[in-house]
Amino acid sequence: MKITMAHGSGGWETSQLIENLFARYFSNPILDRMEDSAVVEGGARIAFTTDSFVVHPLFFPGGDIGRLAVCGTVNDLLMSGSRPAYLSCAMILQEGLKIETLENIVRSMAETAREAGVLIAAGDTKVVEGPGELYINTSGIGYMPEGRNIGASLCRPGDRILVSGCLGDHHAAIMSARMGIENEIRSDAAPLNRMVNGLFEAGVGVRAMRDITRGGLATILEEYAHACRYGMEIRQKDIPVSVQTRGFCEILGLDPLYMGNEGKMLLVVKEEDASQALEILRGSPYGEGAAMIGEVTTRHQGRAYVKTDIGGERLLSPLYGEGLPRIC
């Protein structure tokens, strides 16, 4: 069975789709009321974010668009220091999409939401013309614990810079699928709750956190340097990149520092808490490859830079353009 325009009509077919698919997989007391809005508990301070997912192909090694759509928004909520609670899920389906494909994606979303401890509390579906793909938007709400205050502008000289694992795997997995290059690289799409909760529960002095998505580590470090007006120094030799991903990057002339990830975070912590933070990251799911890669300095203020293996220094710039593979 395939999606037709009727599934977006708001009539019987739409109800059937919601009932048989979305409500079945996403079922929870709030969604199940099926009202025009979800009504949820409030809090003194809430984090609120939204993200849209248009990835092609829909399924790739290590994940699918559904898992991405949950991880992306959950991780955004986590990075602000909040505890993710609710997501909305809006789907724009193209005519001709197989219902079976949609079901696999919805199931994956439901599983990932369970893993991340969030409820999908509201949803919407539309159907448009097209070659049978789909787009997903998720918005999310998280509760901010009392007194928690983190952000890039709080970074200070001496603070340590950590990443939670190997860089570039998601980007490389997607590009490999598109380009027909065979390897075992898998997307890192993952919700980072356990890792982030672990850090706060242990009382680690977290200055700032960011999930390293599009634009890559370099773009974020540039933003951080700009925000705190100090230098962000990283060491080339300590930046974790898997052998396969490194080889893949060489084939296409890509730089892992500018590649997107979907389950990796950048963490800046107080110097005295750095080794504890690294231990917590490494002991958490999805954090086994974590590494301490640099520190905040008073050199090159307002810029991020790399100490290269050969002893040189390279200033980083943000990603310009689309991060296209280049050959020449």
Place this chain on the structure above:
Amino acid sequence: MTAPIEYVIRRLSEYDGPPLRLMEVCGTQTAEISHNGIRNLLSTAIQMISGPGCPVCVTVSAYIDRLIELSGQEGTTVVSFGDLFRVPGSRESLSEAKAAGGRAEMVYAPAQILDMARKQPEKQFVFAAVGFETTAPVYAGIIKKAKKEGLKNLRFLTSLKTMPAAIRWICAHEPDIQGFLAPGHVCAVTGTKDYEEIAREYGIPFVVSGFSPEELITAIYGLVCLRGRGQTRNFYPAVVRPEGNPEARAVMHEVFEPCGAAWRGIGRIEGSGLRIRAAFREFDAGSDGLEEDIRKNSQCRCAQVLLGEISPGDCPLFGKVCTPATPQGACMVSAEGSCFHYYSGNEGGSR
């Protein structure tokens, strides 16, 4: 004894002889030098300048304009490497043309165009075939395959250039260069003979270099040691044989013949290009005569930057009107462009 590479780095940082301006010809080497922060390992008496070996940077506006025109033709898709998309023609870039409804697709291996043509026989495909002697045999191989298969729906818009004539031109017009890093992957095809001749003729040393930071540093030190001598050394022997790859050259010459070519910033240089031979003319998408070079912004000084005559910071547009987000010239677009690297702050530039 310290490791040789550390010794070489120390010698280069302590160098206090006469000032040296050394040109790395190849754009990939420009990118690697920048990427590894090699410039700040060198004594201030050694200046690395970037040569004309970034194919995107030396492509004239008439070529980009023609690509854009083709991308707008009914049923035609332009296929290209990623770098070319953002290069401004006289009015707009291929990227902008695509946003306005033009059809353009990006690939990483030009042979992918064969599959595209086979799968969609009702459509026309044009490959934007830019490059040097490294890539020309690749295009030649594809054209031969297409002819053998009788494919009628793919063509090539060529802007192929050959290095020796351009380097001769630079030697003749830019006396203040004391050495060249010869382009390693070009030499893998061509061999080293041309460079030996140029070195002797102009009394300037050439060192064929690989692309790792260690190889680049070693080759730069080779040039420092060779200064003042018209000699050539091959420091990339694992890949570059003196005779190059004769088989690849034979395929290249079967499909292409030498011609004059227009270089952005330099103009026409006789014998510095390749064009499709008459026997394969059906695969040419109208590449002849694309020599006009109208800069989108008349103040753009990419030309002099390309020749190492001025530093990017000396251009009135640099960092103001012209940034990687709003490139006015090709040198700011390409990951191999001097202006792009200078803007990133790696060449002592300020912004």
Place this chain on the structure above:
Amino acid sequence: MCVAITGVVRSVEGSRAEVEIRGNRLQTEAGLVRVKPGDHVLVHAGYILQVVSESENEEMEKIWAELRELEQDYDGAH
């Protein structure tokens, strides 16, 4: 101008060859040079451009030796 990468030929079938580059398997065209499984090759734009020698360390040793000679020539001449 020319991003190229070295890998090892895994199999050859007609004019096509599978090249492994640090765990990535790439389908390449082999029409520009004769190759056999096990060869170390240079790949550019999807084509094998050259068979490369594996004795990189040996080559590097030769280059160091050459550099020493060049240095001596130079120091002697000035």
